[in-house]
Every structure is written in structure tokens, then in C-alpha cells.
Amino acid sequence: MGSHTDSTHSMPTPAPLPTPATAAGREGLDAILARPAGAVIALDFDGTLAPIVPDPEQARAHPDAVAALAALAPKVASVAVVTGRPAAVAVRHGGFAGVPGLEHLIVLGHYGAERWDAATGEVTAPAPHPGVASVRAELPGFLDSIGAWRGTWIEEKGRAVAVHTRRAGDPQAAFEALRAPLTDLAARHGLVVEPGRMVLELRPPGMDKGVALLDHVHRLSATSVLYGGDDLGDLPAFAAVDKLRSDGTPGLLVCSGSDEVTELRDRSDLVVEGPHGLVTLLRTLAHHLA
């Protein structure tokens, strides 16, 4: 994908859009193309718009992501980023604030608990869950007591805490060893564990990316939806698109593929190769929309 040159007119013409592998996906893409003004384009951040790096503080949107989103946003009902990150962090690391074309961008942070609106620059969110403060206090001693792998570290997220294993000698073994104990710990504090790419997050229950996506699509009375993600936390959003489809709203499920997570590949209509492939798809889609 990319731009081609049309020798007849010497004008760049858009590369063709890829064909989704499923009939439902083709119907979703057709609906977006037929009526872009009714389409919601919703995208995960880490691993989808931003390449995975060892230090979450160093993660940044793909260099062409903002331009692709800004080209797409004026043509559709809404572009939204749906992320496990605090909304303000995703806005900062994405470079999403003050961008011409992204005046109506929405960032749904903390799996939808937070909402940042580019039109106001404000984040709205419910009161923090008290279990986060108590688990934050217990967590360092708890990790020591269970002999967590060296390199395991805690990310402070405000409304949640996340335990990362990517820097451990064997990240997958470190992740597996922590999963059951952290699930018990979270439950004792009224929280749930959200597993991700070499990360286990302890966060409040009751919200996920599927709930957030359905709410956003219904608020706008959208007529179609595209959701792109890479990780287990995106599966509820995939399920939400399935629900929308069965209720009559066409949708396209895009997987930002990696070797690390395979579950989404099997559930998606279209697989692109990581954030670079996703950004190329968005740019190509923008070219094809009236």
C-alpha cells in the first residue's frame, strides 16, 4: 500500500485498499466507504499506533500516525483512541493535542474510564477506586515475598498499577509466575487483573474497551465502525464490534499483528504488520474516502 503514480494523468493515485478476509469485514469496509460521515474509527495505542518498546515512558506514536489520523478524521464521524493508558499520557505520547484535523479527536483512557476530548482539552473521569491506593501500598512487598523475577517493575498509572515483565531475563516465565498471585491480590482489594503484552495491570472492575466502544458508537448513532488493536485488552472491543454487527451496524476488525500476541489474528478480518502497517492502512483509507 502507499501512493502510486497514474501515468495517464501524472497524478499520484491511492494504492488499493486490502480486501478483508471475511464477508463481515468486507461488509464493514464497504459501509465505511459508502458513508464515511457515519463511521467511527477506533484504535488502540500501544502496539497499534505506537511501536512496542521496553520502557513505556519512551513509547511514541509511529512517526506517520498523527498525519494519517488527521487526514482521516475530517472525513468520518469520529476518530477515537481507546487505550489502557491514562488519557493524558496517550495524548502526550501520541502528540495528539492541537493538531489541525484532530480538533474532535477523543481519547478513551484507562480502558474507557477516562475521556479526553480535543475540543476542550479536558479529561473527565469518575472518582478513583479506593482499592488502587491499598494495592499500591502492598504491591512492592508482595512482589518481594513471592520472589518475582529480577527486572519485574511497577508502573504507576494513577487509577491503576501495572506490573511489567518485559525487562526480566525470561519475560514470559516472569509473566506466568505472577498471573495467579496478582489475580488473588487484586481480588483482595476489589480490583481485577488485566493481562497485556508482558504486563499485568491491577485496575478497577466494570469498564473495558468493549463497553467504551459501544458507548461511543451509540452516542454518535454511527452507521459503521473500524476497530484496530493488538493485545488481549482489545478483545472486548472486538466482541463489541461483533455485537454491533449482529445488531445491524457493519464493522471491520483490524489486527496490528505481532509474534507476541496471536489471539487477535484469529479474530480479525484484516491483519496488518504492526503500527507501520496500521498507519499505512489508515492513510490509504483516507485517500479512498470522499
Ligand SMILES: O=P(O)(O)OC[C@H]1O[C@H](O[C@H]2O[C@H](CO)[C@@H](O)[C@H](O)[C@H]2O)[C@H](O)[C@@H](O)[C@@H]1O
Ligand atoms: O491499551 P494499550 O494502548 O495497548 O495500552 C496497554 C498497555 O500499554 C503499555 O504497555 C505496553 O507497551 C509498553 C511500551 O511499548 C511495553 O513496554 C509493554 O511491555 C507493553 O505491555 C503501558 O505501559 C501499560 O500501562 C498499558 O496498560
